[in-house]
Amino acid sequence: MCDAVRAMTLSRDEQILLAALARLVMIADRELSEAEARHAADLARKLELAPSEWEAIWDEATRTLPSAPATLAAAEQLERVEAREAIYELVYQLASEATIVDDEWDLLEALDERWR
Numbered sequence: 001m002c003d004a005v006r007a008m009t010l011s012r013d014e015q016i017l018l019a020a021l022a023r024l025v026m027i028a029d030r031e032l033s034e035a036e037a038r039h040a041a042d043l044a045r046k047l048e049l050a051p052s053e054w055e056a057i058w059d060e061a062t063r064t065l066p067s068a069p070a071t072l073a074a075a076e077q078l079e080r081v082e083a084r085e086a087i088y089e090l091v092y093q094l095a096s097e098a099t100i101v102d103d104e105w106d107l108l109e110a111l112d113e114r115w116r
Contacts, residue, residue, distance in 0.1 A: 010047060012057070014083045018043065019054075019061035020071040021091045021107070028095075028103035035097035043090065068107070076114045084115045 010018065022040050044054030065071045078084055088111055095104040 010083055010086060014078065014080070014087065015047060015049075015057045016061045016064065017071070017074050017078060018047075018087050018090060019058045020065035020074070021087065021111070022094055023058075023061065024068055024071060024107055025091055025095045025104055028107065029098075029101040036094060039094050039097050043094075046090065072110055072114065075111055078115070084111075088112075088115065 022043060026036050026040060041051075041054075044051050047054070049057070065074055078087075088108075091111070092108060095108060100108075
């Protein structure tokens with residue numbers, strides 16, 4: 001588990017944001033690598049959630065944050081610095097499971113701009 005997540009717990013809304021951002025990373029290169037799929041599934045363990053809980057969060061993220069603009073708007077509303085750091089670290093780890101493509105960099109940079 002990453003240090004930022006180990007030190008704190010993400011709220012349900014923060015978990016939903018994480019799931020939405022993870023989805024954006026996974027679809028950014030139009031290819032789902034085995035490493036990305038494994039890492040995304042491993043987020044439940046890192047967050048100490050049962051797989052069924054993570055699946056419910058993933059489904060809610062898909063319904064409530066269906067697009068990049070909606071997800072980035074939600075990210076902009078996140079004020080808790082510790083949650084921002086934890087989410088960014090987890091999203092960065094997911095993106096770096098393979099070569100980081102331009103769309104993934106764009107997403108990471110958009111988060112950095114909003115959370116700076």
